[in-house]
Amino acid sequence: MGGAVSAGEDNDDLIDNLKEAQYIRTDRVERAFRAIDRGDYYLDDYRDNAYKDLAWKHGNIHLSAPCIYSEVMEGLRLRPGLSFLNLGSGTGYLSTMVGLIVGPFGVNHGVELHKDVVEYAREKLEDFIKNSDSFDKFEFCEPVFVVGNCLEISADSHQYDRIYCGAGVQKDHENYMKVLLQIGGVLVMPIEDQLTQITRTGQCTWESKNILAVSFAPLVQQSRADGANKPDSVRLPPVSVRSLQDLSRIYIRRTLRRLGGGGDDDDWDWGIDGRGPGPTQRHPATTAAAAAPTPQTLPPPPPPQKRKRRRRCSRRRFNAYVFGDSQLINPKPQAKLGCGSIGGWEEEAEEAEAEGREERGEEGETTTTTTTVEEEEEEEEEVMVVGGEEEGEGERERDMAEVETLKQANVLRDQIMALPLPESLKAYLLYYREK
Numbered sequence: 001m002g003g004a005v006s007a008g009e010d011n012d013d014l015i016d017n018l019k020e021a022q023y024i025r026t027d028r029v030e031r032a033f034r035a036i037d038r039g040d041y042y043l044d045d046y047r048d049n050a051y052k053d054l055a056w057k058h059g060n061i062h063l064s065a066p067c068i069y070s071e072v073m074e075g076l077r078l079r080p081g082l083s084f085l086n087l088g089s090g091t092g093y094l095s096t097m098v099g100l101i102v103g104p105f106g107v108n109h110g111v112e113l114h115k116d117v118v119e120y121a122r123e124k125l126e127d128f129i130k131n132s133d134s135f136d137k138f139e140f141c142e143p144v145f146v147v148g149n150c151l152e153i154s155a156d157s158h159q160y161d162r163i164y165c166g167a168g169v170q171k172d173h174e175n176y177m178k179v180l181l182q183i184g185g186v187l188v189m190p191i192e193d194q195l196t197q198i199t200r201t202g203q204c205t206w207e208s209k210n211i212l213a214v215s216f217a218p219l220v221q222q223s224r225a226d227g228a229n230k231p232d233s234v235r236l237p238p239v240s241v242r243s244l245q246d247l248s249r250i251y252i253r254r255t256l257r258r259l260g261g262g263g264d265d266d267d268w269d270w271g272i273d274g275r276g277p278g279p280t281q282r283h284p285a286t287t288a289a290a291a292a293p294t295p296q297t298l299p300p301p302p303p304p305q306k307r308k309r310r311r312r313c314s315r316r317r318f319n320a321y322v323f324g325d326s327q328l329i330n331p332k333p334q335a336k337l338g339c340g341s342i343g344g345w346e347e348e349a350e351e352a353e354a355e356g357r358e359e360r361g362e363e364g365e366t367t368t369t370t371t372t373v374e375e376e377e378e379e380e381e382e383v384m385v386v387g388g389e390e391e392g393e394g395e396r397e398r399d400m401a402e403v404e405t406l407k408q409a410n411v412l413r414d415q416i417m418a419l420p421l422p423e424s425l426k427a428y429l430l431y432y433r434e435k
């Protein structure tokens, strides 16, 4: 199955083709596809084929064609905060893309028949978390994979907002799949050679729509040879409330990402602020997250004109920061740091602090801070004038190249590395990144 769109040279090329052919139709899905390189889920020797619209099978490892995954991702109507179950989760490619959309307050579970494939998926996931720049640009719900036959899920299992089945479902198992779904939830599965989208509209009602004609290998049936050898039921991973430590990490990374302007999530729904899971019932983890401090307590993103006011690298830097009221504040200037530090924040944080003080009527401090800001603006003007005299075309070009390099850098990782924190804490904030 596949071959519906032209082959790409690389991942971006493949996604361009899928978009052009209307398989990818929404920004959210497009971003998830661009963030994960399909080639990373291939064995090295076969990677060259990863950007063709073709399925790939090697031993137990099996990836569906990109046009199918595009239809699945669109058909699932994913949003932040939803719970997702992948039946036949394979390499984890699809689950990882879903994790970028459902975000840290979603749930992301997968069941896969083959132990070696689950091990492969776990390796790929670890590689993504440790080495991909996309991991720092998005908020993420890590998939959890279990080994087992997805037709043997224990009867007392929780239900999910979104379910995908990656292998052909027999008509006999249609109801089994449908009851795993929450009311309001969406199930996408291949059944009778049609990729079908089923929405649970009530306790006993579902609506069904065919999306695409497909040909899938069938789900492996239960190994229930006789009653005596009845296999154990497959237990899905528990849905647990996030620890305070985890929540702190999520919020610190989110705050840094927003302040540094290095993320893709500024215009995303975050799934915990009421714009996430809409009409469907909230999952326990999501509900617990909703009780946690919401993004509304974060400082609003700085207005665009302030971000544009870029300062030169020779500017004064601070190396002490305090987290207060969800804002990063530098209590006092301490030292000069190089360009790799958290450029741009200190001025903005200081201004925000000054504005806050002004609102609270703390005049004395406001005056002091305002003076500092004014001095800095003068300093900046001076630099600009000197720059105007000194800078030739070549230097301007070098500056532009420098800006480009900075844009390409992994902003969040650099920010965390520049924080005056113990190494172990930085490693925790980086999810033990090796890159």
Ligand SMILES: C[S@@+](CC[C@H](N)C(=O)[O-])C[C@H]1O[C@@H](n2cnc3c(N)ncnc32)[C@H](O)[C@@H]1O
Binding pocket: 060, 061, 062, 063, 064, 087, 088, 089, 090, 091, 092, 093, 094, 095, 111, 112, 113, 114, 117, 148, 149, 150, 151, 166, 167, 218, 219, 220, 221
């Ligand atoms: C086309 S692959 C899915 C690939 C997956 N979507 C990915 O992102 O890599 C289908 C997967 O379903 C698994 N599978 C087949 N029957 C199964 C069953 N009864 N229970 C669990 N997994 C099953 C296969 O081992 C295979 O990995």
